[in-house]
Amino acid sequence: MSDYIIKMDLDKIQPNPLNEQIYGYNEKEHKELVKSIELNGLLEPLTITRDNLLVSGHRRYKVIREIGWEDVDCRLREFDNVSIALVELNKSRIKTKTELLNEALILQTEYSKMIKKGRPKNGEKREGKNWSILNVSEKLNIGATNLKKLMSVKKYDESLLEKIDLGLLSIGKAYSIVRDKYILNEKGAGRKPNDFRTEYRVLLDKYNPTIEELVEEINISKSLSIVGASRKNGEREENDFYITPSPLVSSLLEQEKFDGNIYEPACGKGDISKVLIKNGYDVLSTDLIDRGYGEGGIDFLDDKSLKKIGVQDNLITNPPYKDGLQFVLQAKKYTRNKIALLCKTTFLEGVERYKMFQDREFPLKAFYQFSKRPTLKKKGLEEQDLRGMISYGWFVWERGYKGKPVIEWIKK
Numbered sequence: 129m130s131d132y133i134i135k136m137d138l139d140k141i142q143p144n145p146l147n148e149q150i151y152g153y154n155e156k157e158h159k160e161l162v163k164s165i166e167l168n169g170l171l172e173p174l175t176i177t178r179d180n181l182l183v184s185g186h187r188r189y190k191v192i193r194e195i196g197w198e199d200v201d202c203r204l205r206e207f208d209n210v211s212i213a214l215v216e217l218n219k220s221r222i223k224t225k226t227e228l229l230n231e232a233l234i235l236q237t238e239y240s241k242m243i244k245k246g247r248p249k250n251g252e253k254r255e256g257k258n259w260s261i262l263n264v265s266e267k268l269n270i271g272a273t274n275l276k277k278l279m280s281v282k283k284y285d286e287s288l289l290e291k292i293d294l295g296l297l298s299i300g301k302a303y304s305i306v307r308d309k310y311i312l313n314e315k316g317a318g319r320k321p322n323d324f325r326t327e328y329r330v331l332l333d334k335y336n337p338t339i340e341e342l343v344e345e346i347n348i349s350k351s352l353s354i355v356g357a358s359r360k361n362g363e364r365e366e367n368d369f370y371i372t373p374s375p376l377v378s379s380l381l382e383q384e385k386f387d388g389n390i391y392e393p394a395c396g397k398g399d400i401s402k403v404l405i406k407n408g409y410d411v412l413s414t415d416l417i418d419r420g421y422g423e424g425g426i427d428f429l430d431d432k433s434l435k436k437i438g439v440q441d442n443l444i445t446n447p448p449y450k451d452g453l454q455f456v457l458q459a460k461k462y463t464r465n466k467i468a469l470l471c472k473t474t475f476l477e478g479v480e481r482y483k484m485f486q487d488r489e490f491p492l493k494a495f496y497q498f499s500k501r502p503t504l505k506k507k508g509l510e511e512q513d514l515r516g517m518i519s520y521g522w523f524v525w526e527r528g529y530k531g532k533p534v535i536e537w538i539k540k
Contacts, residue, residue: 184217277303377403388441392426
């Protein structure tokens with residue numbers, strides 16, 4: 129690729145019509161650029177091909193023509209694909225979601241042409257029919273899922289894109305609108321009653337589940353009844369209530385000692401509390417739902433409800449997964465010493481949970497990962513085993529703890 133600077137007559141430069149198609153025209157940006165160039169001159173040369181086709185610098189080109197320039201410095205370059213180059217040379221530009229989508233559609237078209245020609249792009253993999261989407265999303269630094277949603281919005285109701293750009297709608301909300309109004313109706317029109325694949329794809333479009341949720345659903349169909357999964361009739365176990373096997377609680381007590389009493393705010397039928405009491409601890413047990421053990425009607429996430437409970441020395445529980453972060457934050461307000469929560473290993477992930485883990489006043493002290501995946505069932509404790517499909521561990525916080533969190537494995 130050649131790359132050198134030449135002086136070029138403005139009348140000889142040919143703007144690329146693709147630029148207007150992708151980025152349009154913004155009057156406010158144009159006026160600001162006029163002021164900048166009048167004050168500082170042109171800080172960066174335009175980029176053109178040997179055929180004088182403008183690849184980068186369309187906004188600057190418009191401005192300098194408007195203010196009366198006759199010629200301009202240009203960087204002369206050759207490209208394997210001018211359309212792809214146009215997008216790549218605008219990488220640092222601040223863009224709306226519509227502009228990103230326009231870039232994506234251009235790249236997808238060009239990449240598809242390259243597939244047909246059998247020419248890989250810089251060693252990129254071509255495995256599966258969605259390789260172009262994956263490469264485009266990576267190139268533009270936008271998630272493949274969001275990119276697909278934007279494409280659907282453009283296809284069914286392009287007016288929603290403007291609302292996304294103005295911040296009036298999120299990508300997810302806009303997609304939900306077109307999904308419910310158009311996509312589901314379209315897919316349902318010719319659907320056969322017992323067409324498994326069609327029904328399955330409709331559900332995927334509607335709920336957009338994570339891989340973990342799909343694994344849980346699959347195991348429910350095999351009657352494993354894993355925590356957090358759906359029941360056979362398609363509904364979640366009410367209030368995410370699942371049994372915590374006693375070996376899991378005993379394994380925590382082998383790793384950690386607790387000074388003072390222990391509060392169990394999601395006691396259920398007392399599975400954790402009973403093990404703690406058996407090991408000599410003074411335990412206070414409550415739950416939102418009265419299941420015949422402890423005190424029912426106490427909403428742990430409601431400060432008013434906790435006034436009668438007050439601050440306790442320690443807290444140990446298996447929280448509803450969907451409320452895990454809220455349980456940690458609430459527990460830190462009402463616990464003096466230690467907090468221990470049984471959670472999925474994926475509780476380590478997430479931007480909001482990351483912020484919580486940065487707390488130095490009541491920091492994470494240890495994480496005890498089960499080497500075998502436990503099965504948490506909604507029935508009794510009989511036939512419990514440690515051969516589940518979801519990874520779990522005990523997260524332990526200690527007020528005033530100094531140092532980095534310890535990671536240990538529980539080999540049971």
